[in-house]
Amino acid sequence: MFSVFRKTKELEGKIDEFLNVILEAALEFKQGMKYYLEGDFDEFEKRSEHVDQLEGRADRLRREIENKLYMEMLLPEARGDVLALLENSDDVLNIVADTIVEFSVEKPEFPPEINSHFMGLVDVSLEAVEEMVATVRAYFKDLTAVRDHVTKIMFFEKESDKIGERIKRFLFDKSDIDLSRKIHIRTFVTYLQTIADKAEDVGDRVSIYTIKRLM
Amino acid sequence: MTCFYLTSGLFLGWSLGANDAANVFGTAVGTKMVRFKLAAMVASIFVILGAVISGAGAAHTLGKLGSVNALGGSFTVALAASLTVSWMTKLGLPVSTTQAIVGAIVGWDFFSGALVDTDALTKIVSTWGISPLLTAFFSFLLFKLTRWSLRAIKMHILEMDLNTRLALILIGAFGAYSLGANNIANVMGVFVTANPFPDVNILGILTLTGKQLLFLIGGIAIAVGIYSYSYRVMKTVGSDLFKLSPIAALIVVFSESIVLFIFASQKLEHFLIRMNLPTIPLVPVSSSQAVVGGVIGIAFAKGGGRAINFKVLTRIFWGWIVTPLTAGVISFFALFFMQNVFQQKVYEPISYVVSEAVYEKLGDMDIRDPGLGVLKGKVFRNGRRFKKALKSLTKLSSGKINEVIEIAEIDSLKIDSIVASEKLNPHWFTYAQLKALKSLHGRVFAHKWQLVDALAELSEEWRFRENTRKNRPYNQELKKKYEKLFEVFRISRMREKHNELHELMGL
Structure with a gap:
């Protein structure tokens, strides 16, 4: 009997840990981008490597949680939803990790005027991810808080769209930069916007799943 | 022969187990929150316990409606009820064992010329209407309370899952106990008066009365029904009939169990008497209809009274009329065949006489009427004829007439x-x-x-x-x-x- 309670606690711990890993990766990404824009590439590479490790850890945790949910026939009603949530959150982390690897490989060069705007874009996009983590946590533990977090994700996603657009307009108005470089930079702006977009998708899912769970 | 006579009751018990266990564990098993093996085990054990420990109350009321006093009669009445149940189930009509057995007993009353206890009948029939309403009321309250407290507690989804499973098993056990206590009357009630079993002592520790032994056998028949057939019904209930979240299902089952329990518990009756509160009649009620009431209660609590399918309600209402009528007619004709074709005794005739002693006793009770003097010395072979004679020859009120009938009944x-x-x-x-x-x-x-x-x-x-x-x-x-x-x-x-x-x- 007690082992059932212990196992439940263990699994709860694993889910928390999984979400912590996503959060940590998001913060690490932000920090790495700061170093990148400052030109401190050594420090940037360290952060990039760490994000990669975190991504691997999150994958392992997710598989473990999913296996347990199925093997022990837990949450028969909400199992599908929980699974979808875990996988979609993990997808967001994958995009974060892929993006930082792209920076490390392609090393896009930003004109100095854009730097602060780009950092602003990084901030709002990753804040959307942080809120996404809070939303998923609320789905597991406190359904009443879900709505507030989803509203915040939506705000950050819109913000990232706005900042992204501004950067692109500024970029393509400039005549002293090659078109190839412009397109190269635009790709990275789009990467960051995608992060916020995907975080918003997770938020939307949680909203629906919450209605299902509110008896 | 005795064993043969019991078979129709056992069949009734089997079909009760097959159908009604789903009202207790249906959603739990249908939504895979509880495994069928565990559900069947818990349900069987507690149905039997409920039947043996608390089955007497509701059975007594049913016995008052018609004390079927010959085993052949009991067999036929139970057979008529079970035929009605299986026939109507086949037609896809909502049917409850309770209503079938009541109709069949009244059929026996008519056939044997015994008097229909109108008090008991009114009590039983009014309960059919009250029980779904009461279940709706309980589930409404419990739903609001649960929703409020769950939002306040903020439980993790996994803990909630675990607690819901435990509660489904615990409340399922209570539900099975109440089902056994309340509905064993439907299965074995008609055999009580003609009970063939003596009291038995088990290893000098536990004494089971003949009646309890009868209920034990009925309980086992229900358990066999649960193991052999209820899985299919549970899968249907859990996935088709009404889609409820496990917690809502838990509330429905709990409300239904409370209702079945209060209509069966003699202890509760004594407690209410001690507290100077009005008592609740001990009557077998239909668990399926209680469940419908429970679901309606939840619909109202969610603010979705519009979502109620009134067609279902009308069908249930018609079930109250069609089921007892069908069972009564089948019972009447089956008794005729049993008696005249198979030469089996289906009732012990009860005779009535206003002898000198009876006349004096009535005088002591202050029941006097010139008509009674005319009836003196005449033996009546059945209650209905005697009542008719009393009505036409005396000017006594119907209450007094019932008293005269009680005093004049010949026993030995x-x-x-x-x-x-x-x-x-x-x-x-x-x-x-x-x-x-x-x-x-x-x-x-x-x-x-x-x-x-x-x-x-x-x-x-x-x-x-x-x-x-x-x-x-x-x-x-x-x-x-x-x-x-x-x-x-x-x-x-x-x-x-x-x-x-x-x-x-x-x-």
Whole structure:
């Protein structure tokens, strides 16, 4: 009997840990981008490597949680939803990790005027991810808080769209930069916007799943 | 032969287990929150416990409606009920064992000429309407309460899952217990008066009365129904009929169990009496209809009264009329065939007479009417004819007429002190009671009240107390003891030998 309670606690711990890993990766990404824009590439590479490790850890945790949910026939009603949530959150982390690897490989060069705007874009996009983590946590533990977090994700996603657009307009108005470089930079702006977009998708899912769970 | 007669009751029990266990564990198993094996085990154990420990209350009310007093009759009545249930299930009509058995018993009443106890009938029929309403009320309240507290507690989804499973099993156990306690009356109630089983003692620790043994066998039949067939029904209930979240299902089952329990519990009745509160009749109710009430309660709590399918409600309402009628008609004709084609005895005729002693007794009770003098000495072979005669010849009120019928009923009781020592439990009967009884050794009584009077004269402990609310449990207990005496000392063959009886009564 007690082992059932212990196992439940263990699994709860694993889910928390999984979400912590996503959060940590998001913060690490932000920090790495700061170093990148400052030109401190050594420090940037360290952060990039760490994000990669975190991504691997999150994958392992997710598989473990999913296996347990199925093997022990837990949450028969909400199992599908929980699974979808875990996988979609993990997808967001994958995009974060892929993006930082792209920076490390392609090393896009930003004109100095854009730097602060780009950092602003990084901030709002990753804040959307942080809120996404809070939303998923609320789905597991406190359904009443879900709505507030989803509203915040939506705000950050819109913000990232706005900042992204501004950067692109500024970029393509400039005549002293090659078109190839412009397109190269635009790709990275789009990467960051995608992060916020995907975080918003997770938020939307949680909203629906919450209605299902509110008896 | 006895075993054969029981088969129709066992079949009824089997179909009850197959169908109604789903009302307790349906959603739990259908949504895979609880495994069928575990659900079936818990349901079986608690159905049997409920039947044996608390089954007597509702069975008593059913017995009052018609005390089917020959095994052949019990067999036929239960068979008529089970045929009705299977036939209507096949037609896809909502059916409840309770309604079928009540119809079948009334059919027997008509066939045997016994009197229909209108009080008991009204009590039973009104409960059919009240039980879904009451379940709706409980589920409404419990739903609001649960929703409020769950939002306040903020439980993790996994803990909630675990707690819901545990609660589904615990409340399922309570539900199965209540189902056994309340519905065993449907399965075995008609066999109580003609019960073939003696009391048994198990290893000197536990004594099961004949009635409890009967209920145990009925409970086992229900358990067999649960194991053999209920899985299919549970899958349907859990996935098709009403889609409920496990927690909502839990509330429905809990409300339904409370209702089944309060309509079955004698302990609760005694408690209400002690608290000076109005009591609840102990009546078998339909668990399926209680469940429908519970779901409606939840719909209202969610603010979705519009979502209620009124077609379902109308069908249930028609079920209340069609089921008992069908069962009554089948029962009547089946009894006719049993008696005339298969030459089986389906009832013990009960005769009535206004003898000198009866006339005097009625005078003592202040029941006087010139018509009674005209009836003096005439023997009536069945209750309905006697009642008709009383109605046409006397000017007594219907309450008084019922009293006359009770006093005039011919019985044949012979007190035997050896039988008393063998069959009466000395822990239940007091020393003074047994002593008074044994001193009547050899005496024969033609009416129940004569034995009651004789015993009351000998010992204070055989006297009924003043009819106040406080004394009601005491009087009920004493009445049960008297009923046991009538059962133990009745010489059934004597009833047929009218001549001997007539001599005995000085006719």
